[in-house]
Amino acid sequence: MTRIQQVQWELEMDYIGHPYYVSGNAIMHALGQQLPHDVHRHLNASHGVFVPGQFGTFPEEHSQSGIRPYLGSGLPDVETYDDLFLMRQASHSWLLDSRPRDALNTHDIRVQSGHPALSHKTIMGKPDDARKQQQTTKWYINAYLHADRNDVLTLDESALDGLQFGGKRNYGYGITRLKDTQVGDLEALDYSPRRRRGIHPRTRDAVRAGVGVPERSRPGRAVVVEGGPTRSP
Template identity: 70%
Template sequence: MTAIQQVLWELRMDYIGHPYYVSGNAILHALGQHLDPETHAAVSTSHGVFVLGQFGTFPEEHSQSGIRPSLGSDLPDVEVYDDLFLQREAMHPWLLDTRARDALNTHDLRVHGGHPALAHETIMGRREDQRKQQQTTKWSVHAYLHADDPAVLPLGEDVLEGLQFGGKRNYGYGEVQLKDTQMVDLDEPELDDSRLEGAKARRRPSSSW
């Protein structure tokens, strides 16, 4: 069985680190504080991608459809491979057209002690005729975990909670809270891989015969 564990953490404090993602090494380092050396060495992780906690609608290629509140704040069920990549695109194409897409996709920066930090939330003003005067959007971090030994995963909530990513962790920066996690068996026959097969076919060089 080839299995991965999807994890979604919500940022609780501003993050000081790479401006476009949380590196896999940073996530592994944080996990290492809660794992024994043998288990830690067996785990691999992807980069963590920043995700918006906003209303969204599932793109056509996904197994689900319709509008979902705070689509970036939890992990939808995985029935086809496209579902795995829903929260991995930096442009967040699932955002509703009624949302301020360009503004929301721009991560706010705050300077702390001369160090630029990515804000853990985006606060936007609203029109005077609207009920609330401002809208707050939370940012999350999405990553995949993998281990060659199937007995290693899933990692428990006690391991995935209480983590911090990035710099100045002694001052509380980079604190995250576990929002959701799920295991996905990539060998499931029901998992439609037609998208991946199509991509392979397009990349395959034409035969000279």
């Protein structure tokens, strides 16, 4: 059995840090403030991908289909291997073509004490004849956790709630709340190739090793998971 725990955090305050993701090391550091050392040292964390809480449609390779309101704000059920990667590409191809995709997938930048910060929500104006005069997009962080000991996962929700990432944490920046989490067994997923035509090949070993899958437009660019502190023999 190879288990991973998917986690979705909602940003509640602006984030000062890496502009494209929250590093796995930062997630591990935050978890280290909540977990006993004997649990924390067996964990590995992926990079956290920023996800806009917008309407979306499931891509062809996903086990589900159709449009879902605020698809980016939660974790859909995972039945196939490709389902795991729905929120893991920064381009977020699931965003609706009928909406301004690029604008909705771009963080607003606010300067905080001389530091550029990614806004925890983006507010966009709308045409005068629109039903509402503005549209608000909340931002989320998507990551997954893996443990090298079978009895570590599932982490309790209390250990995942209220984590802070990035700089100036003592001023309240980067604070999050747990929005959703779920645990899946990689051995129980459907690996049928019929859903993966034209998709970059992935293997179960890649997930076990904590290596993300490169986007098709940038072959060979992998995202490496950062784990806990090195242990002495």
